[in-house]
Amino acid sequence: MLLTDFDYDLPEELIAQTPCEKRDHSRLMVLDRHDGAVQHEYFFDVKKYLRPGDTLVFNNTRVIPARLIGHRDETGGKVEVFLLRRTEGNKWEVLVKPGKKAKIGDVIKFGAELTCRILEHTDFGGRVVEFFYDGIWEEILDRLGQTPLPPYIHEKLADKERYQTVYAKENGSAAAPTAGLHFTKKLMGEIKDMGVNLEFITLHVGLGTFRPVNEENIEDHVMHTEYFHIDKDTAERINAARKLGGRIIAVGTTSIRTLESSASADGILPAKSGETGIFIYPGYKFKIVDGIITNFHLPKSTLIMLISAFAGREFTLRAYNVAVQKRYRFFSFGDAMLCL
Structure with missing residues (x-):
């Protein structure tokens, strides 16, 4: 078919x-x-x-507010991390844009209270990352994350x-x-x-x-x-x-x-x-x-x-x-x- x-x-x-x-x-x-x-x-x-x-x-x-906007720790370049699912603990499968520059070991900062490190590639082109933070995850995500509307919706909700x-x-x-x-x-x-x-x-x-x-x-x-x-x-x-x-x-x-x-x-x-x-x-x-x-x-x-x-x-x-x-x-x- x-x-x-x-x-x-x-x-x-x-x-x-x-x-x-x-x-x-x-x-x-x-x-x-x-x-x-x-x-x-x-x-x-x-x-x-x-x-x-x-x-x-x-x-x-x-x-969840699954879209996080951060910057690379070394270069300061803008990075979007899109949460797909938690695998264990503070580890998540994510999509990263721009993906080609997302190397294993890279650290991404989302302000002073949240960072993540890229651990591995996935078989669908994504990454596995581990998050580091002090505080309650849900509260931090609610402050820093954005509601991920589909790409064909251009109006602000x-x-x-x-x-x-x-x-x-x-x-x-x-x-x-x-x-x-x-x-x-x-x-x-x-x-x-x-x-x-x-x-x-x-x-x-x-x-x-x-x-x-x-x-x-x-x-x-x-x-x-x-x-x-x-x-x-x-x-x-x-x-x-x-x-x-x-x-x-x-x-x-x-x-x-x-x-x-x-x-x-x-x-x-x-x-x-x-x-x-x-x-x-x-x-x-x-x-x-x-x-x-x-x-x-x-x-x-x-x-x-x-x-x-x-x-x-x-x-x-x-x-x-x-x-x-x-x-x-x-x-x-x-x-x-x-x-x-």
Whole structure:
């Protein structure tokens, strides 16, 4: 299967630069993958397509201020260090710009209270660094770090909490699980009152989610792994709901990847923590996910491949072309899609 099979034309002006004024007032495209129907709603209408006994599964990760701007200790040259994930202690996998000058042993300073030393290269072109500081890491990072908005967003974010979901809890992501940005606490309460179960799992979004595909044959692409966690009580409730015939509807591609990488062949979900590098593309047989809430994704990305695996490639691309024609807003701050 070729990379060009997942391409589509997107006018640049449809890339959303700012979030919708009200989270749940973004538009919602509803796809029925069984009969090919496409409907157009607003996100608060999502309740119309849910029923008692369904389970919505959210990723409760929280974006950290992952972009640090520092200077080389020896030359004073400017350096950007982008945190991907903690490996152990104060050691992190990071991306460094400019990367060619990032040598093992180099020391980078981020003001008087924080420095790091480059320890080794990684197999994806990044680095492993160790940080040195006095004080509380989270407080220092909050003071010195910047919220890492995607490169296609050029507008400054007035309220940094708009790049967090309202249920964000577990610190660790380099990017937001953007499908969840459409939910308000009020909407979630109304959905719960309908008899729909709300469950929370964790995947810390890193390079695996947004790393571009460079291989023309997509099967040659290797995903970078990301940390996930599903606790025992959550797994038991999801299994019980599924046994009673309820649909498991994943909010976002990170929730899909967590569920599908953990579930057994017969769709039983265990309590589990670890790293997942699952790459889902057409031909994949879903084990546990019955529905998806997602945003509109970049051409040729692993995310549009995942949605194509669920809804079918031709149907997905046809829906994307309709979204372009109807002037939907795309990507992180854009509109949403529900596929059942």
